[in-house]
Amino acid sequence: MQTKTTKTFYLIPYYVWIVLFVVAPIALIAYYSFFDLSGNFTLDNYLNFFTSVYLKLTLSSFWYAFLITFFTLVIAYPTAYLLTKTRHKQLWLLLIIIPSWINLLLKTYAFIGIFGLYGPVNAFLNVFGFGETQILFTDFSFVFVAVYIFIPFMILPIFNSLDKLNPSLIDASRDLGASSWTTFSKVILPLTINGVKAGIQAVFIPSLSLFMITRLIAGNKVITLGTAIEQQFLVTQNWGMGSTIAVFLIIFMVIIMIITGQRDKGANSNGKNK
Amino acid sequence: MKEIIRASIAIVAVCIILFGVNKYLNQSSGNAGSDTLTIFNWGEYIDPDLITQFEEESGYRVVYETFDSNEAMMTKIEQGGTSYDIAVPSEYAIDKMKENDLLLEIDHSKIPNLSNIDPYFLDLAFDPKNKYSIPYFWGTVGVVFNPTLLDGQTFESWETLWDPSLKGEILLVDGAREIIGMGLNSLGYSLNSTDEKELKEATAKLKELTPNVKAIIGDEVTPLMINEEASIAITFSGQAADMMWENEDLDYAVPQEGSNLWFDNMVIPKTAANVEGAHEFINFMLDAEVSAQNADYVGYSIPNSAAVELMDEEVTSDERFYPPEEARENLEVYKNLGLEMLGKYNELFLEFKMNTN
Numbered sequence: 075m076q077t078k079t080t081k082t083f084y085l086i087p088y089y090v091w092i093v094l095f096v097v098a099p100i101a102l103i104a105y106y107s108f109f110d111l112s113g114n115f116t117l118d119n120y121l122n123f124f125t126s127v128y129l130k131l132t133l134s135s136f137w138y139a140f141l142i143t144f145f146t147l148v149i150a151y152p153t154a155y156l157l158t159k160t161r162h163k164q165l166w167l168l169l170i171i172i173p174s175w176i177n178l179l180l181k182t183y184a185f186i187g188i189f190g191l192y193g194p195v196n197a198f199l200n201v202f203g204f205g206e207t208q209i210l211f212t213d214f215s216f217v218f219v220a221v222y223i224f225i226p227f228m229i230l231p232i233f234n235s236l237d238k239l240n241p242s243l244i245d246a247s248r249d250l251g252a253s254s255w256t257t258f259s260k261v262i263l264p265l266t267i268n269g270v271k272a273g274i275q276a277v278f279i280p281s282l283s284l285f286m287i288t289r290l291i292a293g294n295k296v297i298t299l300g301t302a303i304e305q306q307f308l309v310t311q312n313w314g315m316g317s318t319i320a321v322f323l324i325i326f327m328v329i330i331m332i333i334t335g336q337r338d339k340g341a342n343s344n345g346k347n348k
Numbered sequence: 349m350k351e352i353i354r355a356s357i358a359i360v361a362v363c364i365i366l367f368g369v370n371k372y373l374n375q376s377s378g379n380a381g382s383d384t385l386t387i388f389n390w391g392e393y394i395d396p397d398l399i400t401q402f403e404e405e406s407g408y409r410v411v412y413e414t415f416d417s418n419e420a421m422m423t424k425i426e427q428g429g430t431s432y433d434i435a436v437p438s439e440y441a442i443d444k445m446k447e448n449d450l451l452l453e454i455d456h457s458k459i460p461n462l463s464n465i466d467p468y469f470l471d472l473a474f475d476p477k478n479k480y481s482i483p484y485f486w487g488t489v490g491v492v493f494n495p496t497l498l499d500g501q502t503f504e505s506w507e508t509l510w511d512p513s514l515k516g517e518i519l520l521v522d523g524a525r526e527i528i529g530m531g532l533n534s535l536g537y538s539l540n541s542t543d544e545k546e547l548k549e550a551t552a553k554l555k556e557l558t559p560n561v562k563a564i565i566g567d568e569v570t571p572l573m574i575n576e577e578a579s580i581a582i583t584f585s586g587q588a589a590d591m592m593w594e595n596e597d598l599d600y601a602v603p604q605e606g607s608n609l610w611f612d613n614m615v616i617p618k619t620a621a622n623v624e625g626a627h628e629f630i631n632f633m634l635d636a637e638v639s640a641q642n643a644d645y646v647g648y649s650i651p652n653s654a655a656v657e658l659m660d661e662e663v664t665s666d667e668r669f670y671p672p673e674e675a676r677e678n679l680e681v682y683k684n685l686g687l688e689m690l691g692k693y694n695e696l697f698l699e700f701k702m703n704t705n
Contacts, residue, residue: 192576192577295704312687
């Protein structure tokens, strides 16, 4: 039998870890955000954030993150659904996951070649009589590459929740005369919504702070909060402003976590008896 | 219970080992003092054979480390840790390092080869009498272009870039000083302007350039220009020389309204452990033959007139990279505008970037 004290004792390493590597860094960021360039205490950084440049930046970050998440979801949901229907689903899943083991930067650089004026995509378009098209450094290429990179992170949680779905519930729905659409919207989707939410979290939040792809694929024509933070720290050396943007990024992330959080624990059973 | 204690001990042990390793690494990379020389330089910015030659001649062991921005270099030197004996910052960074008291004075009596340097490059505003710095390489900011992809445009004026026929053709370097500076120059203002009105005008002017901008990137410019993915790029003269080496169609021009003239100089940071060796190294690099060999390898322009005489006439008479003194009159050196102003420049640049889409 474990007493309460030994239990607390066992938790000490985790507390130490969390305090050192989660709480302390966030506290430091918040602390730095109150200082200006010459090290005086100030709230100017926060006022500055609400000027047009940073507000516009935030809006555009959200817009692109939304686009990326939307397209990832549109592609990932049917893919995950089909995966659960295949015979060797673990193998197919593995094939989808393997590319995510390759370094992100490497994949991004590959797209510079693929989308280039003399790259395979343009060669393909040429066959159909389109002239050379500028694909690299456009919104399209940016969203495309980001979606490509995030797809595994969306497929995985959705696949898991679909896989756990009890097939007899679908049969029951059909037996009771529901159309395929009704079955999907009233049975399958509500039971897998937690997977979708987890997927959205895993894609939307990192999309807000993407920064290497914005330069390599979008040619810095798309600016995210991540790029702005990098600039403030490395170029301008204004740690205060950089931290302020980071604080807002953290706040946005918390809000997204709350919105997509699991409210109803009962829904977690995915229709299977516990 | 036992496991917890064991785990805790393991964590503490790992920390201690890492601490020790860190200390050992720091020591072996320079702290050892008088028989090693630690050099902190830009990437691809020295002929490695010369390091070997210096090691043989002087008997020092050279530790060579590289950085990719003045800011990163300054941060590392400020933090201490490694005792760099030599660093190669650009002019405005030297000014800043002087302000922050990060540099040691250079004893000119130990550097007889200083007489090889063209007086034009000595006693400049950022370091009067070269108390703290000795010239290493220099260059300009200008336009690399591919005449075969363009119909006859030349870039004697920045204004050409605004030509509507160049839609989506221009690659810009991702630097606030360079691009805002270009906007200021195109209006005939100084690229060190701190005047609110002039900066506003320059930003407005840059906004009109946005349809012509293909991308704003860093070193990726080089392969894109070589592979003819774009026809125009705003970049540094040295990078331009690299591209022209790979693709002979390319050409380089510095517009007449003016542009940036930059210098990278050798300095001895306060952290230096081997001041004697640092002087020897500086003197070695100023030797005419050594300097010529280095310029051959790196491809940037050297301020060493004795070395220029030893080099291939074809290279040194190329006015694109060795502009005559009259042509340099329109060029300006970046001044250290202070962090506040640098922040302002970056904010304007950010605004410009957000308008490019």
